[in-house]
Every structure is written in structure tokens, then in C-alpha cells.
Amino acid sequence: xxxxxxxxxxxxxxxxxxxxxxxxxxxxxxxxxxxxxxxxxxxxxxxxxxxxxxxxxxxxxxxxxxxxxxxxxxxxxxxxxxxxxxxxxxxxxxxxxxxxxxxxxxxxxxxxxxxxxxxxxxxxxxxxxxxxxxxxxxxxxxxxxxxxxxxxxxxxxxxxxxxxxxxxxxxxxxxxxxxxxxxxxxxxxxxxxxxxxxxxxxxxxxxxxxxxxxxxxxxxxxxxxxxxxxxxxxxxxxxxxxxxxxxxxxxxxxxxxxxxxxxxxxxxxxxxxxxxxxxxxxxxxxxxxxxxxxxxxxxxxxxxxxxxxxxxxxxxxxxxxxxxxxxxxxxxxxxxxxxxxxxxxxxxxxxxxxxxxxxxxxxxxxxxxxxxxxxxxxxxxxxxxxxxxxxxxxxxxxxxxxxxxxxxxxxxxxxxxxxxxxxxxxxxxxxxxxxxxxxxxxxxxxxxxx
Amino acid sequence: xxxxxxxxxxxxxxxxxxxxxxxxxxxxxxxxxxxxxxxxxxxxxxxxxxxxxxxxxxxxxxxxxxxxxxxxxxxxxxxxxxxxxxxxxxxxxxxxxxxxxxxxxxxxxxxxxxxxxxxxxxxxxxxxxxxxxxxxxxxxxxxxxxxxxxxxxxxxxxxxxxxxxxxxxxxxxxxxxxxxxxxxxxxxxxxxxxxxxxxxxxxxxxxxxxxxxxxxxxxxxxxxxxxxxxxxxxxxxxxxxxx
Numbered sequence: 001x002x003x004x005x006x007x008x009x010x011x012x013x014x015x016x017x018x019x020x021x022x023x024x025x026x027x028x029x030x031x032x033x034x035x036x037x038x039x040x041x042x043x044x045x046x047x048x049x050x051x052x053x054x055x056x057x058x059x060x061x062x063x064x065x066x067x068x069x070x071x072x073x074x075x076x077x078x079x080x081x082x083x084x085x086x087x088x089x090x091x092x093x094x095x096x097x098x099x100x101x102x103x104x105x106x107x108x109x110x111x112x113x114x115x116x117x118x119x120x121x122x123x124x125x126x127x128x129x130x131x132x133x134x135x136x137x138x139x140x141x142x143x144x145x146x147x148x149x150x151x152x153x154x155x156x157x158x159x160x161x162x163x164x165x166x167x168x169x170x171x172x173x174x175x176x177x178x179x180x181x182x183x184x185x186x187x188x189x190x191x192x193x194x195x196x197x198x199x200x201x202x203x204x205x206x207x208x209x210x211x212x213x214x215x216x217x218x219x220x221x222x223x224x225x226x227x228x229x230x231x232x233x234x235x236x237x238x239x240x241x242x243x244x245x246x247x248x249x250x251x252x253x254x255x256x257x258x259x260x261x262x263x264x265x266x267x268x269x270x271x272x273x274x275x276x277x278x279x280x281x282x283x284x285x286x287x288x289x290x291x292x293x294x295x296x297x298x299x300x301x302x303x304x305x306x307x308x309x310x311x312x313x314x315x316x317x318x319x320x321x322x323x324x325x326x327x328x329x330x331x332x333x334x335x336x337x338x339x340x341x342x343x344x345x346x347x348x349x350x351x352x353x354x355x356x357x358x359x360x361x362x363x364x365x366x367x368x369x370x371x372x373x374x375x376x377x378x379x380x381x382x383x384x385x386x387x388x389x390x391x392x393x394x395x396x397x398x399x400x401x402x403x404x405x406x407x408x409x410x411x412x413x414x415x416x417x418x419x420x421x422x423x424x425x426x427x428x429x430x431x432x433x434x435x436x437x438x439x440x441x442x443x444x445x446x447x448x449x450x
Numbered sequence: 451x452x453x454x455x456x457x458x459x460x461x462x463x464x465x466x467x468x469x470x471x472x473x474x475x476x477x478x479x480x481x482x483x484x485x486x487x488x489x490x491x492x493x494x495x496x497x498x499x500x501x502x503x504x505x506x507x508x509x510x511x512x513x514x515x516x517x518x519x520x521x522x523x524x525x526x527x528x529x530x531x532x533x534x535x536x537x538x539x540x541x542x543x544x545x546x547x548x549x550x551x552x553x554x555x556x557x558x559x560x561x562x563x564x565x566x567x568x569x570x571x572x573x574x575x576x577x578x579x580x581x582x583x584x585x586x587x588x589x590x591x592x593x594x595x596x597x598x599x600x601x602x603x604x605x606x607x608x609x610x611x612x613x614x615x616x617x618x619x620x621x622x623x624x625x626x627x628x629x630x631x632x633x634x635x636x637x638x639x640x641x642x643x644x645x646x647x648x649x650x651x652x653x654x655x656x657x658x659x660x661x662x663x664x665x666x667x668x669x670x671x672x673x674x675x676x677x678x679x680x681x682x683x684x685x686x687x688x689x690x691x692x693x
Contacts, residue, residue: 218663219662221665223662224684228657232657235498236498241514241518244513246513247507247509252507283517284517378519406686409484410664411489411660413680413686413688414663414667417667417668419487420475420677421670434497435493437656438656
């Protein structure tokens, strides 16, 4: 069970964590062909590692010149795509394009073995882990550009010839997939495009239309009327933004027509408006770094919260006081304060490393630039303010033990569902980032200049 | 050999059947996942500010900036002007609204024939509402009929509006929706959106689309898992999977 205060301790420790931004960006992508793990005996790879030429005899089923890309296809997105250009279909035109896993069999066409997939130029058939292929698309030959892609949303492979989609097939293979190319008769020569050149197929358009499909489905859902106003009100009350709440409340009462508020909401507002003024005052004090004043106010109004000096609320306030002293450069005073108020937390697992990190601030000439510099940011004060806010709410005898505002609960549910969907999809598909969504302003992008 | 192949194929189908039964996630497990979600307070504040600003709640946005330190994404002064236009339409003072929009940015109506038509249509509705029949007909003939000639859908709208005049008790006729206050709100919304777009700001707040996404995501996940839902967005209460 997650207690309210440990939630804030955790946030205090990782206040301005930029890690969540990285999930979508840092994926590797194929850039060239893998010369180490290819059927070296049957083909040669060009020096730029983007072309292959068959050098075998093409006499049986085990002398295919096949090669994979250097990296597997990235999957934290809607789709992936690459193309080949058939420079020379050679004597028999046995070119193939497809996907294989990292333990594919050397010397065999993609698609012939289990967990591989291949679209073959000689017969236009698709091979899905069996020696027999199925009718799929046109055969292709010299001068053709053939593309292969993975659609992570629909879990399908798709193929194109000369810029046109020719077919899709269910993606039955799990795990990372490597773009794979093969040649199997004399003089066959193929070059590969991993995106370093423009594709013949409008892949960007394809991606956009996939994204749109999702958007359209999302737009079709309906939400209860006036839900946004109710959520904003609850949010403002929950966190104690008293003045904003009153301004908003006033404005929504003056709208045309007035916004209908159901009976239950009245009760909810009463509950969440508990100690609104005190919470606002404390947030203001902490927001300005006036921790002593905050302590005084709490002792005055909610002594039960500061009675136990080892409570989490006291801990956060003491830490913040320490940080404020460092901020104004009163280092000696900070040390004194730390000895009196923070030393007692050493030995208590939950708090110890935070205390150590706080003390580390003393060591730097420019603590803001150190790796514990985040302690000096405004967001840190906000965590303390939120913790005090939650503590005061918990003194409400009618307290319903709701850690999150309604808005936050909904956002968490949204993110948890999206994460679970990706998890069940083997981690494939674009991840949802609230931060990215908020920064994304499509209007600014299409603004015309001049 | 072929019997063996049939057997193997059947095995595959059974495996598929097992795989297609849904993953069960208990309430405890789900709550752990919920608590593990990385959500920044600043982002939630930005979301609320975005709502206040897009919907035009100037005073609230100003107070929110002071109380939370969140910066509004557009200049608050532009909101006041926009809200004046919106209010004028909501109160049925369409001529006034049109004047204000042109003061703000004459290009808005120039580049938005549909919006301009809807504003004129609203003006006609207001004239009819106040029983100014002669004035209404004159207005329709001079201002709206020419637009109707250029555009089929405008003509249809115009005909619908004029139909109001046919009925003595317009509040009970088939096109009574036009007289409803919701039509004023619709037009007001349209103007609001056009002004925002002209200021290179997204016309819709992000909050509603996130709520829609939640409903969509729960529907998607329903196909693959059994887990606690939030069925009532206004209480945001978690319901056990069995319910």
C-alpha cells in the first residue's frame, strides 16, 4: 500500500527528473548491413555496407546470400519501414526482402524458416516460416524498388513495390526484428535504403494516416458534459489554490448558460474545500521559502501534524529550511540547523539518503549546477507545499483518503492503461507522454511565414 | 507425415486459444501501477492553465499564475478581447461582435467565409426572435441571399432559418433549435476558435482530448485484460474488476 507521505518523499528525492522524456527518443535504428553475421560465402557486401552482390552458384536451398541490418528495427513507434532497390535481378531473379530474428539461419531465404518472413521477387509470394509460400503480390525484378515495413499498432507486416502498398500479413513473430535482404542467383545485386535517402513509398503519409486512425477513434468517444469544469474545480480545491478557485467559480456562474452542477458535486466541493484558506496560506509561505513561518502557522492551526518531529511532514520542512539556508549562502547556519534538525533522521532508511544529498549541497561553490542542484529548484518547494497540503487534508474527519485529485487520478489511469497496452504488445508502439503532448502545438507548426 | 502436420496445426490453435484469454490484473497490482506512473505537478498545472486560457477565463488564469507560478502560454490581454467577442455573441449582440472581431483582426472574417455566414445567420435569428419581421426579411435578402447563391450548404442553412418565420409559435416548430441558446453558444465557440487560430494558438484545450483518450484506452485494454476501471469520470473512482 502506498501511503500519502512516502509518495511525497519519493517526489522530493526525484523532483526534476527528466528521465521520462528519454523513453521514446533513445532507440537504435538500422543504418547499414551487418557484415559479420551474413552468409559470407555467398555474397559480398559493398564497402559502404548498403549493397550486396551474389557470388554463389545458386544451386540448392542452402546457398542463399542473405544479410541482416546492423541493428534491429526500433519498435517504440507506430511503424518501421525500409526499402531495397533491385540493381540487377541476375539470372533467376531470386531476390527477397523481409524480417528475421537474431538467430536466423545463414544461407536460407527469409521466410523459409520459422520466425522469419520474406516477400520473394521471383514468384511474388510471401513466406511465413514455411518452405511453401502464399500468393501475396507481384513478382519484382531489375529496376524495382521494394519496401518492407512493420505496423506495431495493427501487428502486421506490410510490403510495397515502386511506392505502392501491395499487401499486409499478420506479424506472427515476437521479439526484435532485423530488416533482411537476400539474393540467390548469379549477378544478382541489390542496394538497401534505411532512410538515408528518400523512400519511393510515402512512409510519412502512412504513419500519419495510422496516427489519424487512432485520433478518429478517440474523437468518437463522448465525455460527460461540463466534466472539464468539475475537474478543474476539484483540482484547484484539492491543492488549495483558493483565489483561482473563487475567480473560476465566479466566472463559471456567469457563463451563458450557467454551468449545471449536479447535487453530488456540492458535497464534493464541501469536502475538498476543507481548510482551503489555511492550505492556501501555507502554500504561499512555502512557495516563498518562508519555512519558519510555515512551521509557526502549522503549530498554530494543526499542531498534531508537527507534534512528532520525526514525521514526514516535519522532515520535508526541515530539509527545505536547510536548502533555503544554502540558497542564501548561510552555510554555517545551515550546518548548525542540519545538526540540530536533520541529524536525527540519519539511521532511518527512508530519509537518510535525502539528508546526505542535502548535506552534499554544502560542498559546491555553485550548488545549482551540481548533480544535487535540483534541490534548489522551485519544484522542490512545490513538493513540500503539496505534502503539507495533503497532511492538512488528512486531518479532515470526513476525509475520504483520496491521495490524488480527480484529474490526477484520471491521468494516472490513462497512463497506466497506455503502458499496459504497450506491455501487452511486447513493448511496441508509441508511448504517451503528457509532457510531449502539452508542448506539441500543431498551430505553431503550420503557421505560414510572410 | 500429413497426420503429424494436422496434429501440429491443432496444437498451434490450442496455444492461440490460451493466449487469447485475458490477462487478469488485481486491484492491488493495478494500484501499484497507478502509483508508479511518472506524472509531474508542473505538467498538470500546465494542463489546467491551458484550459483556463483557451476557454477564456482571464481572471482565473491570472490568479492561477500568481498562486502556482505556472506561465500562461499566451498573453492574457489577448484573452480579454477574445472574451468580449464571445460574450457579445452569447448575449445575441452579433453586430457588436462582428465589429469587435474586425477591430481585433480584420483578416479573421475575410479568411473565414463560413464563420462570417454563421454570424450573419445568428443576426437573422436574433431579428426574428425579437419579432422584427420586416427588418429580418430585408437583412436576409440583402446580406444572406447572395451568400446562399454562392454556396449550396449556406443556402440550405438560410432556408432553414427563414422557415422560422412560417410558424406563429416558432418555439414549437421543427427548426426551433435555431432559437435555442445553444445555437448562440455554437456560434460563439466558432468565433472563439477562429480568433485563437489567428493567434497561432490551438483552438481546443487539451484536457477534453485526454479524457477521450482515457475512455478509448480503457476500451482498447478491455480486449486484452481484466483490470479496475474508472467508469465515472466525475468521481474518478476505481471500480474493482468484478463490478
